Amino acid sequence: MKTPIHDIPDMDTLRDRIDALDAALIALLGERRLLIDQAARIKRRIGLPARIDARVEEVVANARRHAADQGLDPELIDRIWRQLIEAAIAQEDAQLAQG
Template sequence: MNQFDDIADMTALRLKIDEVDGQLISLLAQRRELIDRAAQIKAREGLPARIDWRVEEVVENARRNARAAGLDPDLIGPIWRALVEAAIAQEDSHLKGNVDDRDAD
């Protein structure tokens, strides 16, 4: 038995999926704020947006966490790689001065 076995019909299930999706969006918004802060720190320290070893570390962390949660790491790996590539583009935009830096030091 899993935690959702008490959901009796598709309407209730869809509502729960929508709720979880909202939580995921909220977490992605928090991650975006962290990436904005990373860009500020990288600008100050003269670091590039892309740090290859860190990209691989983040993806491997996601794969390991997926495996621990019972998810397929081969599914999560590419999703996380796409997430990281989007974050790099976001940082790069900041570093090139293409984003309003509201929270600069």
């Protein structure tokens, strides 16, 4: 079991926890990338474009809401998620161009 955050005794232990969390976040982003690959395959099959503006705004609104629920700055999360979404759209565009 993990040590509760307020019981972390030193910087080395704290940094280890941060590094482990960063690795977990990267793994989740890798899983998201695989889902984007599948989205591109589905979009190709049904004739949708990579960019669907209403969906972009829906995803950003969801991220902002989740951020606020976690005590994070929704404006910061908005900027991060828009970059993430733009990368995903580029990824889909590249796949759609192949097909």
